Amino acid sequence: MSLLSVNNLNIRFRTGDGYVHAVNDVSFDIAKGQKLAVVGESGSGKSQIAMSIMGLLANNAEAEGEVLYEGQNLLTLPSAKLNRIRAKDIGIIFQDPMSSLNPYMRIERQLGEVVEQHEGLSRSDARKRVLEVMEAVQIPDARNRLTAYPHEFSGGMRQRIVIAMALICKPKLILADEPTTALDVTVQAQIMSLLDEIQRELGTAVMLITHDLGVVAGFCEDTLVLYGGRVMEAAPTLDLFDAPGHPYTRGLLRAVPNISDASASLAAIPGSPPNQTRAPVACPFAPRCVDAIPGCHQTLPELTGDRQQRACIRPVEELT
Numbered sequence: 001m002s003l004l005s006v007n008n009l010n011i012r013f014r015t016g017d018g019y020v021h022a023v024n025d026v027s028f029d030i031a032k033g034q035k036l037a038v039v040g041e042s043g044s045g046k047s048q049i050a051m052s053i054m055g056l057l058a059n060n061a062e063a064e065g066e067v068l069y070e071g072q073n074l075l076t077l078p079s080a081k082l083n084r085i086r087a088k089d090i091g092i093i094f095q096d097p098m099s100s101l102n103p104y105m106r107i108e109r110q111l112g113e114v115v116e117q118h119e120g121l122s123r124s125d126a127r128k129r130v131l132e133v134m135e136a137v138q139i140p141d142a143r144n145r146l147t148a149y150p151h152e153f154s155g156g157m158r159q160r161i162v163i164a165m166a167l168i169c170k171p172k173l174i175l176a177d178e179p180t181t182a183l184d185v186t187v188q189a190q191i192m193s194l195l196d197e198i199q200r201e202l203g204t205a206v207m208l209i210t211h212d213l214g215v216v217a218g219f220c221e222d223t224l225v226l227y228g229g230r231v232m233e234a235a236p237t238l239d240l241f242d243a244p245g246h247p248y249t250r251g252l253l254r255a256v257p258n259i260s261d262a263s264a265s266l267a268a269i270p271g272s273p274p275n276q277t278r279a280p281v282a283c284p285f286a287p288r289c290v291d292a293i294p295g296c297h298q299t300l301p302e303l304t305g306d307r308q309q310r311a312c313i314r315p316v317e318e319l320t
């Protein structure tokens, strides 16, 4: 059984101007210990997928489908049960460390409180665990920094603390939403190799949301490409980089001069993002697609294929 199984997930937001269809019929699985990258340009629905897994969707959201964690649907689980899973089994790392840390709380309390509450550890056992996890994320001189406040750390160190917080309950799944975007390139690389090391050691599954194809190539065995809230392509990362099967993926990779360049970004495909006021009835990428034929504007392509799945009505051989 998959650790996480997302089935036909649809998320729409009620707004003053009608609905925004942010996530449309998205399905994917994450196995124990698997690392899945979710890529796509801004607004493609990456963060909202993570939010639905954490039960953190905004009040104006309506979600349909299933988000099964070890067989339990997180979308309909009573909040007491959801809270337990959320605290113990799933860790989250957001882009901006300050949004996860309380600026008025010392680091030891901030981290320790979680394990005291959810695992019933005593104050002194909690402190031991905090120290362990601070050492695991390589905070220098951790023992003497237990009483520091978040602002006393550099940006990179703060992000290490956020990772420590996500890890402290030894979760089975980590959702990392652009964990390094706010950091400079050298620190980004350090944080990613730290995550990699920890992941190998603990066998934690990771869903890594990123704009950065360079990071994906080095870290995740599988990649899901989103556009307009729909999955365009889902494949083992190496296959996808070797022979991208969807025009959107091809465009993304072409837009990146060198995939090992850590600052590679996805913004370079001409055209504007799709209109999401209606659920898509045709390929959302068609208006920007160099390979589009009339049929692309009329039908909604299914995601098909075996190892490498793609949602495109045109045969790969015919793509430019």
Ligand SMILES: Nc1ncnc2c1ncn2[C@@H]1O[C@H](COP(=O)(O)OP(=O)(O)OP(=O)(O)O)[C@@H](O)[C@H]1O
Pocket: 013, 014, 015, 020, 022, 040, 041, 042, 043, 044, 045, 046, 047, 048, 049, 058, 060, 061, 276
């Ligand atoms: N509360 C909300 N009300 C209305 N629309 C929303 C709300 N939250 C998100 N959206 C819309 O949902 C869509 C998907 O947003 P999401 O945050 O998942 O994008 P993303 O892929 O994470 O983008 P980025 O790379 O910029 O973080 C966007 O069009 C966004 O404007």
Ligand SMILES: [Mg+2]
Pocket: 046, 047, 048, 177
């Ligand atoms: Mg986002």
